[in-house]
Amino acid sequence: MSDREPQPVERQLPTDEARDLLALVREIARREIAPKAAEEEDAGRFPREVFTLLSESGLLGLPYDAEYGGGDQPYEVYLQVLEELAAARLTVGLGLSVHTLASYALATYGTKQQQVEHLPAMLGGGLLGAYCLSEPSSGSDAASLRTKAVREGDDWVIDGTKAWITHGGVADFYTVMARTGEDGPRGITAFLVPGDAPGLSAAAPEKKMGMKGSPTAQVHFDGVRVDDERRIGEEGQGFTIALAALDSGRLGIAACAIGVAQAALDEAVAYATERRQFGRPIADFQGLRFMIADMATQIEAGRSLYLAAARLRDAGKPFAKQAAMAKLHCTDTAMKVTTDAVQILGGYGYTADFPAERLMREAKALQIVEGTNQIQRMVIARHVAGPEGR
Template identity: 60%
Template sequence: MPATRLMPTEEGRELIDLTREICTKELAPRVDDAERAAATGESFPTEVFATLGDAGLLALPQPEEYGGHDQPAEVYLQVVEELASVWMSVAVGVSVHALSTYPLVHHGTDEQRAALLPGMLSGSQLGAYCLSEPLAGSDIAAMTTRATRERDGYVVRGRKAWISHAGHADYYTTFVRTSDDGGRGLTCLLVPADAEGLSFGAPERKMGLHCDTVREVLFDDVRVAADRRIGEEGQGMAIALAALDTGRLGIAAAATGLAQGALDLAVRYARDREQFGRPIAEFQGLAFLLAELEAAVTSARATYLHAARLQDAARPFTREAAVAKLVATDTAMRVTTDAVQVLGGAGYTEDFPAERYLREAKVTQIFEGTNQIQRLVIGRDLLR
């Protein structure tokens, strides 16, 4: 991994070092076997998230008074990058968990935060973020999952699609329709995992990220207490879009870590593999390719750190988050593809993780808003 990281505090440096140690001792020895096992049957790394929770790495950016660490976004995102360089499914899971807490942290009442956040940030609970639907992905305003108001709360009917942690989460941060007023008719609810009527579809069979269990979440007259509503009725769209800005930075950091892991593998292989009596790293064409990949990874890292510093300074960062997500995920796709090429035939086998990196990279260009949507966000903001 690169020796240089920008750390605002000594505590931040210690958290990065702790993450690297956990990656080396806990994640690296089990990632390949776990991903293979999950490819043919559901396998969720519950114990890994428990380890990260015990280390405080599931609560980095959240308020200290509720059990978080009050770390700036740039430290939290570098932790995500470190995790992704070893185990992408886990890094995505950490980002999803942070996304699931965002509405409560920023839009909940003091009473809600005091009652719910300590458990969410303790490491004993894992969250899911229920926004997408089968016919409402990028078009959030097309959402049809509906919550009908009753005297003591809401009754939710509908389904959510492509939900990470579904069936394993302890709570579901869920966006529902409470009126027919388009995007202004959405509301955010925190649904407990043991709610009656809550069920799940079969795990999706995906190209990669096998340990990131993804399912439909089904709501069959699920009753949710009124005090589990986050923000006001009709505020859901604004909450969801603000949360997605932070989520896009999480995916940008994870994609950067994935690209870094692929580049590290390619460099090691190029040093060890000999052809024509010398390491292939000594051939200028390959050395130039590796240099280009290093420049691409470094550039991707710079985009998410720039956006993170704007976020830490409480300045607008929507456009910069979209840029970071676009650049970092396109970089991950390029670097993982070229890493397979550097390894040649070996890169196409499961003897090396290069093929897994490539499979994992593709979805980063799709979730948290496709890269076509990122271009739309960037263009609209530029021309506003």
Template identity: 60%
Template sequence: MTVDRILPTEEAHELLDLTRELATRELAGKADDYERQGEFPREIVRTLGRAGLLGLPYPEADGGAGQPYEVYVQVLEILAGSWLAIAEAVSVHTLACYPVQAHGSESQRKSLPDMLGGELLGAYCLSEPQGGSDAASLTTRATRDATGWTVSGTKAWITHGGQADFYNIFCRTGGAGARGISCLLAAAGSPGLHPQKPERTMGLRSSAPAQIVLDGLHVDADGLVGDENGGFRIAMEALDAGRLGIAACAVGLAQAAVDHAAAYASERTQFGKPIAAFQGLGFLLADMATQVSAARALLLSAARLKDLGRPFSIEAAKAKLFATDVAMKVTTDAVQVLGGYGYVSDHPVERWFREAKVLQIVEGTNQIQRLVISRSLTSPDAR
């Protein structure tokens, strides 16, 4: 189903039309093979970059497309409806470009056209094996040496690990807590930067995360992004926007599940009529569709706040929380609508069900989102 959208410009409408065309031409029918083989679709991501979809919310002067987040998240929704791994790759890459675009030095920013054009793929290395949600307690350590920094530690659950061309590495350069963290930029292939084998995941097998072992990695002094010990603020700023991206992925996945379930229920007959005609199933479909519309409205509201330059982090947390919970609920219900057929890989709802789960975990678990939201309600300083 094509959802009617009110967009700010004719250019935005054309961009969404282009995205649908690319989704049909480049993505449709390919996900299952890549997922089965566990192969990352690097060339497809590069094609989307050359079409201008990997730098959408960044200024044209930096090599981006200068689009508002309201438009960017709708692009992600369309991509996710065809292939979640691709939409997640776009979202994570957009997140990985943020430190250099917003806080990078003049020399670092020279790489922005290739970053935002997708020729250079990015990874965002914040989480660690023992401290995924407690980012302020990370233990990866960067020690000053004669020409820069020597980094040792392990990063975990890194999307594009082993595939990326550049890595944002958040590491401890000062004392304990959030104020002792810096962001360092390292190129793939740097001595001491060792991507491990991809994790064996429930879903998103074509873009499985990997650990990154940092064993005496040397980063030159000009690899520091922003201020020394100012990396935690960079990380949180990026994650606020990244949560909008994951919410958009969730909405796209859920909408695809609704569409597939509704089509199946309209064609499948039992007791002489389509199963959609039975009130119990028809009402289930109605609730699914309503939940997706509500998630989309919450997402777009948060994106518009960001576009207006107003505080949006709490609304982003709400959108991420609600949209990903909806995706899990709706894909579960879609499997139920299809019955036994929903449990086999002949229909995509089985894959969507497995993929939806990870969206409740990445970019801050939904328990963390609830913590952020609840604190904003009881402590004005947390807003």
């Protein structure tokens, strides 16, 4: 492999503080994350110490209020942090995105008392979160979830199983959507459940084709008792909270996807400029040059799309359509770019000695998580053409 160093992405950052923040993230990624990424992913090792470092560096609560330990950064900046981390190791970038998603409900819909009591530890105290919406029989149809929470005095007792939970079994807190009333979306309520609550357990992590260092597991709730103080929002408001969280979470997935795609492009360019065939670098051949040009163009288009959506969010304007578009385009781009990177590396791209094959396996997950790309197309079409069956 060439010793050619990939050029840092040129970024438009709003403040000197943001520029210093990105410089810190790049240094952490270069020194602490990237060198061990391949080995640790192959071993299936979860990098808890990296998340501890991110917390100590003030990076686990970037888009949230500094009053509670957050970073007071706009989404435009936070997402570029995610991209940098995901380019070094997707397990870390996606992990931060999931933690931010898990913190959203309390940070946005919690009472002042709840936020004062819980947010400082969640955002800057070393805790790591997980988001519990999907179940074995309700994925895309999330409103049909069956996990129940039954009121007993001042407590709620939760029973059921959540599925496909990132950080399942290693999280310190779980934001859980449970049914407290009628069938359908109006009967769902959100709860903040401690990771060590009696009756809460996790199954063995799923055996996945990629992201082996990021545990994805079913989480079981067997008579888990939580105080009503840990109910987030009003009874029956949980599905609204869940969807609002996912709009922001989809931007996180989009940024992670562009990070993976950028890492794949950097690998492909480094290889193509070093590998020689027919007396010259293969990067000189028009067929490969056109592939590289298309890869770079799609990455830049995806980056512009997720940043445009982030700026709408930061301005307090509707952004759900743009979030779905960003998630769709960026994750499809990551799949295409990583596949092309494997092709450019040829036989070497198909081996574990080079990162292209790992990046391709990881990119596939991003087309599925937090709403499959088929669901994103449904969301976009509703915004553009109106609801089905008008």
